[in-house]
Amino acid sequence: MAQAIKKYQKKAEYSFTFGAFPTFELLKNRPEAVRGVYVHSRMDSPETFEKLKSLCDTAGVRLTISDKQVERLREKDSVLIIGVFDKYRNTLRQDTDHIVLVNPSDMGNLGTILRTCLGFAIHDVAIIEPAADVFNPKVVRSSMGALFRQQVMLFPDFATYEQQYGQNRTLYPFVLHGKNVLQELKRPEKERYALIFGNEATGLPPIFESMEHSVTIRQSPEVDSFNLSLAVGMAVYKFTEGDPLS
């Protein structure tokens, strides 16, 4: 790679993993996207190095020891391992359940949600733009690398998602005043579903409330609403409650 790699920018074609664990996840799950791995000479765990080397070899990725490169790209002094990867595109599958995030704005939340969905074996996540930058290293970090195990697809608006993937599935938008209550809901036996969530501050636009399967999480009147990552967690828990998950 003769071309100089710069610190993360949203418009760049590449992004980074900082630290051992997300770099392992990157190499295991998206080997074709990896441009290279850089290690600082202060990285002194032989086990970590061996594992990294072996994953790089399997993936056909070059491992370079370069203090200069690591120090130039990292955002915290504690980072000793950096993976550089090309941003890639996914498509969702028609025969799986989906999570749809409409205009999520917080990168930490987005990563947490990707990880939570993975924990319940949901692997297809639609993001309706404008939205937080899913390839930002902060999302990679808060997802603990779960990003690389998810199919994540961006859409310019909800209508585009619905047209492409809404035909053979039930759409459950999560709203403040829904027609159904999560606690009493029976999950569909056969049909696929999409669980739809709005922005952290503003929620889903009002039109979603009138949809047949709109859902509210019943809660005490002492609290306004749950935060987004908790709402997604409870919803996904409920919808996958009968699944083996393995």
Place this chain on the structure above:
Amino acid sequence: MAQAIKKYQKKAEYSFTFGAFPTFELLKNRPEAVRGVYVHSRMDSPETFEKLKSLCDTAGVRLTISDKQVERLREKDSVLIIGVFDKYRNTLRQDTDHIVLVNPSDMGNLGTILRTCLGFAIHDVAIIEPAADVFNPKVVRSSMGALFRQQVMLFPDFATYEQQYGQNRTLYPFVLHGKNVLQELKRPEKERYALIFGNEATGLPPIFESMEHSVTIRQSPEVDSFNLSLAVGMAVYKFTEGDPLS
């Protein structure tokens, strides 16, 4: 108050609410603990001021306009309203369900958990020390004032909690390898319960795994474990699923 009030310290006998909403919650729910309320002259919402004045009058609390005091005590320049309150002590009730947090270390998590519990009408929270300082203004903020609606009681160790409150309730410790799976659990019909959670990084000590009602949240092998506030959220969701919550 002749005595000078200082910035927050763990060892101090008082703490603060920063901003309008938590100060409202403080005045409504713990009026007897409030030492005073300070407002900056740049606070220019008449509605907020009227509401604050009315709550102070009802609580018999003095409202002082003092730029100097607000600027001295606040941690962010955007704060224009500060409540000063005496740290107070609670006891838990015997005839309610409890959440027990063993050595929680993150103040943001702690606040989120207090708020989530409130959302599911659980009002009694035991904290086993050492633990994050529950009266730190960061906990107040992340709880969005829910702290003031909760009975929170500190214990030097789990045995002390168990001795005092464990007799007529089922204890459900949440662990990685439990004897039960949350998804398949039947919540007790009549008996009271305590849901017990460990530290963010280390979880509960191994001895909890061998307890009869130890619980694991079933999850995909692709993920190690859920974060603490999500685990509490799912557990509380499940245990209160049949409750009216109002």
